[in-house]
Amino acid sequence: MDVLPLHRRSGFVATLGLIIASGLYYWALRATSQTHVPRTLLTDGILILGLFSVVILFLFIANLLFWIGEPQKTIAAFIRLFILGAWIPINAYLILGSASPITRTVLTHLDLGLLILVLILSLSAQFVLPVREEGNRLAVIRRLLGFMVGERGPVTFIRNGEVREAYGERMRRAPGVFLIDHASAAVLRTDVQFTRPVGPGVTFSNRGEWRAESLDLRRQVRSTKGFTPSSGEPAKLEAVNSLAITRDGIPVSTDLSITFMLDPGHSGDPREGRDATLPPYEFNKKAAEKAVYGHAYGEFEDLPWTELPLRLVVDLWRELVKEKTLLELIGQENTDELPLLKLKREIINRLTSPTIETRAQDGKRRLEPSREFDVLQSRGIRVLGIGGITSVYLPDEVHKERMLRWRESWAGGVQEALAESKEEVKQVRHRGESEAYLTLLRELTAGLRQQIGKGSAPNLRGTLSSIVGDAIRICTQPGLVADRANLVIQLTEMMDELSILDENCQETERRGGG
Known part of the structure; x- marks a missing residue:
């Protein structure tokens, strides 16, 4: 303390x-020349107003004594009450009868000082808090006067759902004030029951009323990180984690996150500052009541409304994972939709839809109420989205085994693909060579076929000369032959040699000598 x-x-x-x-x-008083106040209508009026103020303060403190439980404050209140109790008869005696001049002067000055104090306090109290209505102004004056005589209630500022207050403010039970920003709300209570939810602005608490819980009206995000599960004896885990067991007994984990907020009270999108003429966040009294009234308390911890959605997501994740084997959870390459995305969509439906579609034992589809949605509604929570569930963490042994199987299956597939590709390359090359031979044959016999087409029947020398001529023509085309110059020279020499032969390609001199 x-x-x-x-x-x-x-x-x-x-x-x-x-x-x-x-x-x-x-x-x-010693320095003034006139120490006595004469009895006039003005001084009598001051004494009457002073008496009235003292009586009000006396009754105020007397009422305060009935509920003060702290001995120190009780003694201080008795001292104030004794002073005011002595002040009242003396003041009444001065109004009704005669007294010594010095007594009348001192009491008149005290009454005047008390009236000025109350007047200044009443004027300044209206500028302490941003209030405009007449009832709120009187509430500020009443609490400031109570603070002056020892009645001190809680003075609390709530910003973004977090409480800013002095030490011990929550233990005060006198009338107090709560200053709440636009992103916050609170629920008040007494020692025996909840009383009311209060939203952004200035709120005056009644006697015996105090803050039960503060609320954040902004969207909330809660998450838990995935981890590599242990295949042996389980290690010590956090209270909220994503560890789940598949149908074939393999532990898995994943990243989970959920975005939510207090239900704004309608089915449309939350305002969240979209309208400049209205407060940035919507305050729904019923949702605030449900969030605090349904506060769950356990043996070792309590569960505030902000921790409930993540626990529901974890429970749904475990419930759906235990219905699938690891192979069904990870999925195959030929699946139309990834199982994890389908599982994530099912979790979102069960958190945001009042009914879900299930299959009966006979295979027929039917609609059933969503238990998770009803739980969230009972706490005044609206889920906006789910994150994570994009991959799973596996134990090291399972991960290594799957990698080995994947490599084996991948290697076998690659070898088959390589063998097929080599055969395809061989076939393509064979087809290419055949087509090249046919093309070359057509080009070498183009002139010969043209002569035959005209009806002539060339002899052997003419046939060879036509073929060699077409070969020379092909070699003169750029890009077809690497060493075309030498090849053209050799073909030209062959053409010269053919020119000296007879029509049957025999040497003329040798034929004549015979």
């Missing part, structure tokens, strides 16, 4: 101020 130093304690400050004020008053 924090201990305040003496100079910061309210009792010490009040005592020191009273001593200083009394000394200044005594000095001013």
Whole structure:
């Protein structure tokens, strides 16, 4: 417990101020030439108003004594009550009868000081908090006057769902004030029951009313990271984790996250600052009540509304995984839809739809109410989206075995593909060579076929000369033959040799000598 130093304690400050004020008053009274206040209508009016103010403060403190439970505050209240109780008869005696001039002067000054204090306090109280309505202004004045006489209620500022308050504010049971920003809300309670939800703005709490829980109206994100499961004895895990067991007994894990907020009270998209003329976040009293009233308490921990959605996602993940084998969970290459995406969509449907489609034992489809959706509705929560569930973490042994099987199947497929490709290359090459031979044959016999087509019947020398001529023509075309110059020279020499032969390609001289 924090201990305040003496100079910061309210009792010490009040005592020191009273001593200083009394000394200044005594000095001013001695220094003035006229020390007596004559009895006039104005002074009598001041005494009457002062008496009225003292009676009000006396009743205020007397009412305060009925519910104060702390001994120190009770003693201080009795001291204030004793001072005011002595003040009342003296003030009444001055109004009804005669008294010494010095007594009348001192009491008149005290009544005037009390009236000025109350007036200044009432004026300044209206500028302490951003209030405009008449009832709220009176509530501020009443709480500031109560603070002056020792009635101190909670003064709490809530920003983004987080409470900013001094030490011990939550233990105060006097009327207080809550200043709540546009992204927050709260639910108030007494010692025996919840009272009401309050939204953004200034809220005045009643006597005995205090903050039960603060709420954040913004969208919330909760997540848990996946991890590599152990195939042996399970290690110590966090309270919320994504460990699940498949139907064939293999532990798996994945990344899970969920985005949600307090139900805005309608089926459309949340406002979230889209309309500049309205507050950025919507406050639904019923959703706030459900979020706090349905607060679950366990033996060792309590479960606030912000932790419920993630636990529901984890439970759904485990429930759906245990119905599948590892092979069904990971999926095959020939599947139309990845099993993990299908599982993720099913989780989203069960969290956001009031009914879900199931299959009976006879195979017929039927609609059933979603238990998870009903749980979220009972806590005033609306789910906006689900993240993660894109891959699974496997034990090291299972992962290595799957990698080995994948490599074996992949290697076999590659060898078959390579053998097929070699055969295809061989066939293509054979077809290419055949086509090249046919093309060359057509080009070498183009002239010969043209002569035959005209009806002539060339002899042997003419046939060879036509073929060699077409060969020379082919060699003169760029890009077809690598060493075309030498080849053209050799073919030209062959053409010259054919020119000196007879029509049957025999040497002329040798034939004539015979």
